[in-house]
Amino acid sequence: MEGNFMDNNTRTVDEELGSSNGDMHSKVSEFETTMLTLRRLDEKDYIDITPDGLDEDDSEDKEEDDNALPGQNKKLLSESEKHKRQLERLKEKDPEFFEFLKDHDKELLQFSDEDNDGNEEDDNSENEELAVPGEEQISDRKDSKHPERKVITTAIVDGWCKSIMEDQSLGALRSLMRAFRTACHYGDSGTDDSGPNLSVMTSNVFNKIMVFVLTEVDGIFRKLLGISSSGGKKGTILELKDTRRWMKFGSLVKSYLSNALHVLNQMTDNQMISFTIRRLRSSIIFLAVFPTLLRKYVKAALHFWGSGEGALSLVSFLFIRDMAVRLGSDCLEACLKGIYKVYVANCKFVNSAKLQQIQFLGNCVVELYGVDLASAYQHAFVFIRQLAMILRNAITMKTK
Template sequence: MGVKAKKRDLKLNHEGEEEETGKNALPKTGGQAKEHIEQLQRLQTKDPEFFEFLKEHDKELLEFNDEDIDEDADDDAEDADGDVEDADLHENYQSYKPVVSEKEETPSKKAITTEMVDSWCHSIEENGKLVALRSLMKAFRTACHYGDDNGDDISTKFSTMSSTVFNKIMLFVLSKMDGILRKFLKLPSTGGKKEIIQELMTTKKWKSFNHVVKSYLGNALHILNQMTDTEMISFTLRRLKYSSIFLVAFPSLQRKYIKVALHFWGTGSGALPVTSFLFLRDLCIRLGSDCLDECYKGMYKAYVLNCQFVNATKLQHIQFLGNCVIELFRVDLSVAYQHAFLFIRQLAMILREALNTRTKEAFRKVYEWKYINCLELWTGAVCAYGSEVDLKPLAYPLAQIISGVARLVPTARYFPLRLRCIKMLNRVAASIGTFIPVSMLLLDMLEMKELNRPPTGGIGKAVDLRTILKVSKPTLKTRAFQEACVFSVIEELAVHLSQWSYSVSFFELSFIPVVRLRSFSKSTKVQRFQKEIKQLIRQVEANAEFTNERRNSVSFLPNDPVVSSFLEVWIFSFALLRFFMLPVPLIFISALDQPLLMSMLLVT
């Protein structure tokens, strides 16, 4: 037999002993090491030539001693004693079965058993043993990395476990680890602000437990990235939310958690987006400025990525994302203003470029869903916090941008986009109580030739103006599109005028709209349109007559501050009567016949 063949057989013999040891899940003992050394001595006596070859070319094979024995092989052996009791497993983890490679099916380290986990949990809860906590954290790390294709990690003490043990470890750690850590660190049982952790980080106790806290948060983050079931991810995030205060001490982990939560918030399904948002909101409340900027920027970016395309099914999800962003602003309105100002300024610069260059590429950047949905987002923010000092200054530049977008391309094909802009302006005006000239935008639409011609394209399909920004040329000639546009214009004009139906200047505000509505009623040959327009004219004129009668009896001047309270007493009296279900006097009934005033009063 040659030297190389002898060397291969010797290595195979050595590897075979290791494999046999791995199958029994026991470490190599001192006797086995001694036996291997004696084998090498016999080889030196029987075949000195081969021994000299090994000594020259493969010293590692000869340098084997008792120091290679795993010193941690018998650690925690006493934890295996105790009674075994079957526990009910949480249903969220029943379906999680880690993928184990063929290499991992042959364990080479100590297997974790149910008895060991029960013993650790009992020692932690009853006796508060730090040794048991560290052992449980090692097992938790093994569970979180179970099935990873990274090969055997020699730094870990355990390597195998059953699905029952996996469920027991995950549920115990995620459900109770926050309370255990708070108890060891003598923190409040729930809640807390970042100042508590910052003060704790200066103590000796933190130096003893910081690696345990970091191990818990880091391994939980790892398994979050590996999970695919939305219910399991939601359960894990809900439990980790209670420990989010500890992320103050680990800025790198904090950024990774924010990134993962933002991903689940923007792309998740079911209850996962809600759970992810609550996690981010709780993180911002507890950590404050440490994560507010990153969360605001990340959520806005995720919102923009999700609103590039809109259809009937996705519209609801986009509205939910926008409501989440607006709700997060409530945490700190001053910081929210700084970000909102920058993002609205970006929209203004895009619009300015389109107005200056007048190119198709510049127009396309404005007339796309991403841009319009961003306007919808900031409109919602201004409407939600219009009464707040921080965000109210944004109403004017936002209204200017929306008006510019509505007038950018004044063609009939962009009627849906213009109607969306007008709705946003009506919402802003109602929230801040400031007049915005919307009626001219609406009346210009009625005078376009596409709405005054007979429909030559047939009846056509029903048009959902909420999910489109631009219509095709054949659609312009259909009866369905004309009806949708005219009725939407009448509705939005009624909403605009009803906001000021109690104003002392309602007669002046409504004069030009009434004149142009009469002109459209005479020019159109569609009886349905004529009927709707005439009804709106009657309502506006009746409301103007009522406000004029009330205005003739007042004694203040137009520049008097009391003007703003015009008809407030009358409105309050009517609301009081309605609240107590008392009969309404006749003086009110004549005015209540007009839907414009009626709609305003019911809202008030």
């Protein structure tokens, strides 16, 4: 059936219209019938409608098209594109016949354009589907390298604090913690643009944020997590780590501790450092969930204990002792080893000005080693053996 259909419809346009006699209207009718048939054909049954005499040129054009397109691209060429090229060649070779088509069958001439538009839309939709997620956001970010930053005022901070304390607003707490991060990193030379679009402009705003967060946020976290208002054990926090509450609020706790550590290392005023360490003591138990942060806090506290004076050394030692007592044997081992090294480093050069400070540091070492005598014995044995070796080398070494 398909072969008969092709045999009946593969005549050229000149044959359809007739080359000599016949009624023009009957020819037009036959041609229109052929055109309607052509539009129903599948791509594999496509019939050339060019008049006689164009076969040679068509074969040359076809060879050019075949050379221009790779083998695989030829297969992807749509029916509408082929049809459009046929009509363009017809317009060049036989303008009269093209005008005739224009008057009697405009749909045929518009067929190609409509299909091409549809193909372009499909291509656009495919491109949109293949677009890399986030690419548009990245380009937008590149266009706006310096986005506007929201200025934090005392009124805004007061509103957040009121909503947190009176309404237990979680949204206000998150906003305040973002502002706390901005305050802790304020003035950093390497601050990136990926942080929150907030800006602390005045010292009053900075002080208000720091004081409220360091004073109140530990109690807020404990209430949200459903643990006791003070103290706490390491086991309790480790069990809490697998609960839905911790998954919801744990990121806020980590943000608070990491940003507080950052600002602590940037501070130069002893009173501010002492206040910050004193307020952070109540949140020591949360460090059990963050071993990396715990090691950094031990290192920072030992530094302030050995290099600070007066109240700063005392507050730092109390912080170290609380970590050693409440966070388990691993933390105790790190504190015992670290406090001995810092003490030895301070005893390297002794003078009358440093004598009182060295005596205070020695008393702190004795206090900390008294927390766990079994661990203290192991460390003391190692350190005494090292001292004996140093003393022996000093006696036996030849001097000038």
